Amino acid sequence: MDETAKQARPVGWLDKAAAGRTLDEQLADVRRDGSHAAPSVLREMALTANGVGRPARTAVNALVFGCYRPFSTPFIVRDAVRLLNRLGVGFTWLEKEYCCGLPLLPQAQGERAGALREAARDCIRANVAAAAELGAQKLVYCCAGCAHAAKGALPGQAAGHAYILDALLDALDGRPLAVAPRRIAYFEGCHGSYRKPYPEAGLDWPRYRRFLGGLGGLTLVDVPQAMCCKAMAGKIVNWIADQGCEAVVCACSACNVAMRQAGQGRIRVQSYLEVLAEALGEDQTCRQT
Numbered sequence: 001m002d003e004t005a006k007q008a009r010p011v012g013w014l015d016k017a018a019a020g021r022t023l024d025e026q027l028a029d030v031r032r033d034g035s036h037a038a039p040s041v042l043r044e045m046a047l048t049a050n051g052v053g054r055p056a057r058t059a060v061n062a063l064v065f066g067c068y069r070p071f072s073t074p075f076i077v078r079d080a081v082r083l084l085n086r087l088g089v090g091f092t093w094l095e096k097e098y099c100c101g102l103p104l105l106p107q108a109q110g111e112r113a114g115a116l117r118e119a120a121r122d123c124i125r126a127n128v129a130a131a132a133e134l135g136a137q138k139l140v141y142c143c144a145g146c147a148h149a150a151k152g153a154l155p156g157q158a159a160g161h162a163y164i165l166d167a168l169l170d171a172l173d174g175r176p177l178a179v180a181p182r183r184i185a186y187f188e189g190c191h192g193s194y195r196k197p198y199p200e201a202g203l204d205w206p207r208y209r210r211f212l213g214g215l216g217g218l219t220l221v222d223v224p225q226a227m228c229c230k231a232m233a234g235k236i237v238n239w240i241a242d243q244g245c246e247a248v249v250c251a252c253s254a255c256n257v258a259m260r261q262a263g264q265g266r267i268r269v270q271s272y273l274e275v276l277a278e279a280l281g282e283d284q285t286c287r288q289t
Contacts, residue, residue: 013193013230017068017103023112026104027119034123036099037067046070050078052093055134059092061167062136064127066143067099072257079273080142080164086280087171092134098123100149105197117197121153128160140167144203144252145194152198163203165251168276169211177279178216184270185245186212187223187236187259189252208251208272215279221245229255233262240267249275 017036018026026036033039038046047070063080070077084091101120108116127150131139140162141147150161188205195202213220221243227236236259240248247268250256256271263269 014103014106018107023104023107023116026107027116030099030104030123034096034098035067036103037071040096043070046074047077050074050081052077052081055095056090056092058135059090060136061089061091061138061140062127062131062134063091063093063164064097064139064141064143064146065093066097066141066146066253067103069142069253073253073271076164076253076256076271076273077142079271079277080168082282083168083273083276083280084171086282087168089167089171091140092131092136094127094130094134096130098126100124100143100146101153102145102149102194102197106193117153120149124150124153128154128157138162138167140164142253144189144191145254148191148194148201148203149198151203152201155201158201164253165208165272166204168273169207172211172276176216179218179275179278181217181219182247183219183221183245185223185240185243185248186220187229187248187250187252187255188225189250189255190225190228191252192228193230193254205251212249212251212272212275215275218275223248229258229262233258237262237266 021029030036035043047065050070063084065077101116101123104116105113105120127139138160139150141150142164144163147161147163151158154161186209188209212218223236223240227239229236245267247270248259248263249270249272250259251272253271256269260269
């Protein structure tokens with residue numbers, strides 16, 4: 001591709017995540033720091049700024065924040081910790097966690113793709129081993145993509161990897177919950193960015209929709225799943241506004257980023273965890289809107 005074509009090509013999330021690094025340089029960063037996003041010192045600072053203290057010495061669950069969640073959706077990290085504590089779900093977290101590989105896999109072709117897929121498996125296995133040293137039997141991910149990738153990379157161990165919604169809904173099972181009455185849109189997302197490398201894997205999206213639909217006070221309007229936030233965020237916002245909805249709830253952690261950018265000044269964009277916090281009576285005054 002010549003320079004003119006490169007300049008004309010829209011900058012996508014992979015370009016932004018690569019930040020000018022070659023694939024080899026990105027892989028070297030992951031092997032050294034664990035994270036694809038930032039050095040460990042910045043990750044630690046971001047976690048501290050969002051109220052994440054020191055990890056417990058041992059716990060049944062190990063919370064995995066992901067490379068980008070502490071920076072792009074810190075409110076999800078903050079709410080995950082607050083809700084797990086509120087519900088009495090014991091957890092620890094890995095002082096050094098390794099990237100699931102999703103930012104890397106789409107960049108490789110041919111034989112390199114197979115080698116990179118195995119490198120991603122090694123990183124996830126390293127997280128499993130580190131969690132086991134802390135007594136954890138399950139890794140609980142703040143990032144939907146990371147949870148999907150872990151299940152896809154290690155299908156024989158899929159039960160040992162869960163999205164944060166799984167852990168929270170398990171703890172909330174059977175509780176009668178309600179929020180302020182309102183009509184809102186529900187955006188599950190298309191999951192295209194992480195379904196492509198692992199089409200056989202999946203999270204329990206029907207369960208997440210059923211639980212939210214069962215909350216007293218909420219009337220849900222489903223956004224068509226074929227609409228992708230990466231390419232159609234503005235169109236999605238327009239569609240939601242046309243339905244007379246005052247807000248949209250994003251079940252996918254990654255969708256929150258594009259939807260909040262597109263929805264500014266038009267509609268309120270909430271994470272799924274934010275709605276759960278409201279149902280549990282958590283203070284909403286300091287949350288993003």
